Amino acid sequence: MSLDATHDPSARSWVPGADGHPDFPVTNLPLCLFSVDGCIPRAGVAIGDQVADLPALLAAGLLASLDEAVGELLQERLNEFLALGRDARVALRHALFALLTDPAARPHVAPHLRPMADVSFHVPCEIGDYTDFYAGIHHARRVGALFRPDTPLLPNYRHVPIGYHGRASSVVISGTPVRRPMGQLAGPDGPVFAPSARLDHELELGIWVGPGNALGTPVPVGEAADHIAGFCLLNDWSARDIQAWEYQPLGPFLAKNFATTVSPFLVTPEALAPFRAPAMARGAEDPAPLPYLLDPADQREGGLDLVVEAHLDTAAMRAAGLPPVRISRGTARDLWWTPAQMLAHHASGGCNLRPGDLLGSGTISGEAADSAGSLLELTEGGRRPLSLPGGETRIFLADGDRVTLVARAKRDGLRLGFGACAGEVVG
Ligand code: CA
DSSP: OOOOGGGOTTOOOSSTTTTTOSSOOTTTOOEEEEESTTOOOEEEEEETTEEEEHHHHHHTTTTTTSOHHHHHTSBSOSHHHHHTOHHHHHHHHHHHHHHHHOGGGHHHHGGGEEEGGGSEEEOSSOOSOEEEEOOBHHHHHHHHHHHOTTOSSOTTTTTSOOEEEOOSTTEEETTOOEEOOEEEEOOTTSOEEEEOSOEEOOEEEEEEEOSOOOTTOOOOGGGGGGGEEEEEEEEOOEEHHHHHHHOTTTOOSTTTSSOEEEOSOBBOHHHHGGGEEOOOOOOTTSOOOOGGGOOHHHHHHOEEOOEEEEEEEOHHHHHTTOOOEEEEEEEGGGBSSOHHHHHHHHHTTSOOOOTTOEEEOOOOOOSSGGGOSSHHHHTTTTTSOEEOTTSOEESSOOTTOEEEEEEEEEETTEEEEOOOEEEEEEO
């Protein structure tokens, strides 16, 4: 991961509020898909509290260093642009960085910036397939302990990336209300069909696939990073009571297919280059990854040094003017597998990944009790209620509760964030 002038911590933008912005300084430049007044969605890039309209900049001849054909790929969805891979992203990043740091460009570019408050964001890609991994080892261990105190981690866990094929059609953009699902729940007199009473969030990273691979052609782990176009936050909403009754023998089904929320901004591997970290350290008793999952560069810098948080506010808190309360704080370094290992494993049997496919990392939890990325863990399976400002308590989510996920990175004078991934539960 090489750094260049676009990672200079002293870089300054003429866009008001961009310098020192907690999420979107000029060194980030994440992609998004947005629309204005119900028009066709188009590609944008976040800078400060504004969105740069990419098709408009291209039409105005302000991104002339980019291939003309690229402009046609920046409308309606980002799949085709992401399929172009790293070189296209880097060319766009450098062209935008030049425009947004050059005061002389301001009169030409400023008319094509829009306040985020004035636009609607959309899921950036048409998602062909969505797969959710289970790489948060502390989450796996803690949840396992609730069900199997003697063997919290099953014997396969440290050897093979665990995951399940999820549902792409119900992936929604941040801000979309999440309807409490009905489902089969176990009861003393047999199952009943009722609203879930144990609705939970899961704090995860999302991984957007760029260039795909042909059916039957695995992706070597050393090349897997080239297939990753970017990252977002992902909330894998989970109905624990539906899950407990349905999950054997084939795993999650309706407990997790009613909604998955993603944040709007696709933070690129280029923006994250300064914040790479080694793969999670393994103890002497832990198995080494099998050769098809082992690449020296990936072990050295395939992880991400990101702080991730979940915040909660309830209808009563909002009515009382209380701000959201942070309920967990963890780090993406607590993922047992790197994103490249997850992608390489997914394709290892010949499964084809396609541009715009979405992978979830699995719930990110730390070892500490307050770093757990789900209520299931924070309340120890519902046994220890969470106390909230204003005097309320929660074991699982109530109608009107809003969960907001955030992620931030900070190193060597550089910082960036992912923007919010929020959803409110409605009955
Ligand atoms: Ca999950």
